[in-house]
Amino acid sequence: MGKENHINTKKINTPLDLDVLYKVLDASVTGIVITDNLLPDNPIIYCNPAFEEISGYTRSEIIGHNCRFLQGKDRNQPERKAISTALASGESCRVEIRNYTKKGKLFYNELYISPVKGENGQITHFIGIQNDVSSRRRTQQELELVQEETERKVEERTRMYKESQEYLSSIVETIRESLVVMDKDYKVLSANNHFLNTFKVSINETKGKLLYDLGNGQWNIPELKKMMEEILPTNNPVLDYEVEHDFPHIGKKLMLLNAHRIELEGRYKDWILLAIEDITDQRALQQRKDDFLSIASHELKTPLTTIVGYMQLMNRMMPENASDKFKGVVEKTGKYIQRLNQLLSELLDVSRIQTGNITLHREEFDFDKMVAETIESIRAATPSRKISLTGKIGRNFNGDESHLIQVVSNLLSNAIKYSADNTKIEVRVSSISDFIKVSVEDKGMGISEDELNKVFDRFYRVGEVQKHYPGMGIGLYLCQQIITNHGGTIWAESQKNTGSTFSFTLPMY
Amino acid sequence: MKDKKILVCDDDQGILEMLELLLEEDGYQVVLEPNSVNALRSIERESPDIVLLDIWMPMISGDQILRSLRDNPKVSSTPVLMYSASTDGKNIAESCGADSYISKPFDLAVMLEEIERLLQE
Numbered sequence: 001m002g003k004e005n006h007i008n009t010k011k012i013n014t015p016l017d018l019d020v021l022y023k024v025l026d027a028s029v030t031g032i033v034i035t036d037n038l039l040p041d042n043p044i045i046y047c048n049p050a051f052e053e054i055s056g057y058t059r060s061e062i063i064g065h066n067c068r069f070l071q072g073k074d075r076n077q078p079e080r081k082a083i084s085t086a087l088a089s090g091e092s093c094r095v096e097i098r099n100y101t102k103k104g105k106l107f108y109n110e111l112y113i114s115p116v117k118g119e120n121g122q123i124t125h126f127i128g129i130q131n132d133v134s135s136r137r138r139t140q141q142e143l144e145l146v147q148e149e150t151e152r153k154v155e156e157r158t159r160m161y162k163e164s165q166e167y168l169s170s171i172v173e174t175i176r177e178s179l180v181v182m183d184k185d186y187k188v189l190s191a192n193n194h195f196l197n198t199f200k201v202s203i204n205e206t207k208g209k210l211l212y213d214l215g216n217g218q219w220n221i222p223e224l225k226k227m228m229e230e231i232l233p234t235n236n237p238v239l240d241y242e243v244e245h246d247f248p249h250i251g252k253k254l255m256l257l258n259a260h261r262i263e264l265e266g267r268y269k270d271w272i273l274l275a276i277e278d279i280t281d282q283r284a285l286q287q288r289k290d291d292f293l294s295i296a297s298h299e300l301k302t303p304l305t306t307i308v309g310y311m312q313l314m315n316r317m318m319p320e321n322a323s324d325k326f327k328g329v330v331e332k333t334g335k336y337i338q339r340l341n342q343l344l345s346e347l348l349d350v351s352r353i354q355t356g357n358i359t360l361h362r363e364e365f366d367f368d369k370m371v372a373e374t375i376e377s378i379r380a381a382t383p384s385r386k387i388s389l390t391g392k393i394g395r396n397f398n399g400d401e402s403h404l405i406q407v408v409s410n411l412l413s414n415a416i417k418y419s420a421d422n423t424k425i426e427v428r429v430s431s432i433s434d435f436i437k438v439s440v441e442d443k444g445m446g447i448s449e450d451e452l453n454k455v456f457d458r459f460y461r462v463g464e465v466q467k468h469y470p471g472m473g474i475g476l477y478l479c480q481q482i483i484t485n486h487g488g489t490i491w492a493e494s495q496k497n498t499g500s501t502f503s504f505t506l507p508m509y
Numbered sequence: 510m511k512d513k514k515i516l517v518c519d520d521d522q523g524i525l526e527m528l529e530l531l532l533e534e535d536g537y538q539v540v541l542e543p544n545s546v547n548a549l550r551s552i553e554r555e556s557p558d559i560v561l562l563d564i565w566m567p568m569i570s571g572d573q574i575l576r577s578l579r580d581n582p583k584v585s586s587t588p589v590l591m592y593s594a595s596t597d598g599k600n601i602a603e604s605c606g607a608d609s610y611i612s613k614p615f616d617l618a619v620m621l622e623e624i625e626r627l628l629q630e
């Protein structure tokens with residue numbers, strides 16, 4: 001646009017035919033208007049086709065109007081004031097003002113206005129030169145937008161980074177576990193407050209010091225040292241390593257240690273994170289609970305022994321002429337005493353297993369006979385149920401017979417409990433490779449998929465059954481403990497309303 | 510046979526009374542010793558044909574009594590049947606030289622069988 005303008009101003013000084021001049025203006029691609037300042041409200045007296053093009057108005061709609069019509073209703077623009085100030089003082093000006101085409105479409109008008117002075121210095125005309133800079137402006141705005149967006153993103157990232165830093169450090173500081181980060185030479189880079197509070201040390205006593213020098217060398221434990229030294233070269237973490245130690249300031253404590261090589265953004269750093277958990281109280285509590293269980297069940301067994309004894313004496317001393325009704329009462333009493341005894345034994349066993357005390361008394365015994373006899377005793381107790389036995393091992397097994405009897409009878413009594421009276425129970429014994437396999441199948445209510453993997457949990461009982469059959473539900477947990485202690489596995493398969501099969505395998509050698 | 514003397518040492522009065530009833534019913538002569546501290550002295554004095562001995566007792570436990578009994582030439586050959594509610598009972602009984610062991614709560618028929626068997630040996 002500047003080009004035409006240039007030509008114009010230059011040519012204006014040389015005497016030239018006005019017609020030629022208008023032709024030049026008409027040919028310009030820049031909008032040009034001339035207003036007559038001597039007429040009221042400074043009307044347009046000339047516009048070139050480019051102006052018509054830009055504004056969308058025809059010449060007839062333009063001539064005679066003040067140029068402000070281009071502003072439409074958008075009159076609150078500071079540029080308007082700038083123009084009138086310039087016009088009033090007879091100066092030229094340059095603004096970028098929002099204008100609207102005839103169709104109401106917004107465009108940014110880059111507007112130059114220059115006064116034309118008459119011979120006596122009076123301003124007779126103004127020349128306005130217009131350029132639609134919308135697209136330029138749009139690009140610029142877009143650019144600004146991109147810039148803003150980028151800035152915003154950078155800010156956001158920084159904020160997120162700061163936040164995640166804060167987030168992390170708040171976790172690190174809130175966690176009730178002592179955390180220490182070390183470099184490859186086991187020099188402490190940082191330690192959280194919990195560490196400092198637990199071991200009653202200051203950060204100055206800790207940071208920059210070697211782990212093994214901390215607190216009178218309390219961590220200088222050869223076994224731990226060996227494991228720690230393998231972390232970086234092998235990537236093998238230290239997992240749940242228990243340290244019992246008489247620590248300065250805090251006394252004898254049981255600590256659980258976990259140490260890992262630090263991984264940042266998928267890359268291993270030569271840093272080690274050591275997490276230390278004080279499990280002294282936890283362990284003591286567990287011990288107390290186990291002691292309680294074991295003492296309670298043991299103490300309960302003594303009066304129970306007396307009751308069982310009297311029960312049996314009652315049977316022995318039963319008068320010949322006792323009524324069937326009375327005999328029935330005695331029998332029922334005996335049955336429930338037996339049940340109570342069973343529960344107590346389980347409780348005692350659980351407390352023992354809890355402490356890892358289950359001791360197997362392995363001896364050679366006739367496995368087939370054991371299964372057959374266990375089934376026989378269950379049959380005797382529930383003569384109404386049909387229990388079939390197929391298959392045999394045909395050789396002795398070295399294991400804890402009384403515990404395995406417990407497993408088989410537990411699986412059988414579950415099968416009886418959880419299936420209808422008229423349905424069959426099948427026990428299958430087989431030897432597979434060097435394993436014994438025993439399965440107990442019932443045609444009962446079955447167990448749903450999500451309950452299936454919980455049945456071996458301690459104190460878990462299959463949902464609906466819970467209501468109908470009170471008890472502790474530790475039987476299957478015990479079975480699992482017994483079987484795994486023999487090096488075997490136990491599992492359950494089931495379909496709702498079709499039945500369940502509980503199986504276990506035992507390695508024969 | 511049934512005039513044999515059985516000494517029962519248990520700190521629990523209920524069990525003592527119950528066993529007394531059972532054993533007397535079966536025709537045995539029964540001596541009860543509720544205090545473990547006196548157990549060895551009672552055995553020496555009464556020289557029973559068989560001793561029924563609980564393992565878990567306050568002051569002196571059954572296995573301690575049994576060990577000193579085996580060291581005492583006067584009574585060392587007395588057959589001893591131990592019992593307990595503890596799952597370790599069997600191991601303890603074996604390790605201190607009990608002639609037989611049954612776990613609490615006991616099946617009286619089994620206990621009577623064991624007593625008879627030990628007396629015949």
Ligand SMILES: Cc1cc2nc3c(=O)[nH]c(=O)nc-3n(C[C@H](O)[C@H](O)[C@H](O)COP(=O)(O)O)c2cc1C
Pocket residue numbers: 033034035042066067068070071080081083084087097098099109111113114126127128129130
């Ligand atoms: C030669 C000349 C050209 C002008 N061209 C435009 C124009 O294209 N667009 C516009 O919004 N205003 C233009 N103006 C400004 C308006 O005509 C008017 O002077 C401005 O809106 C301030 O006056 P007001 O406050 O009375 O509206 C031009 C003015 C002159 C003298």
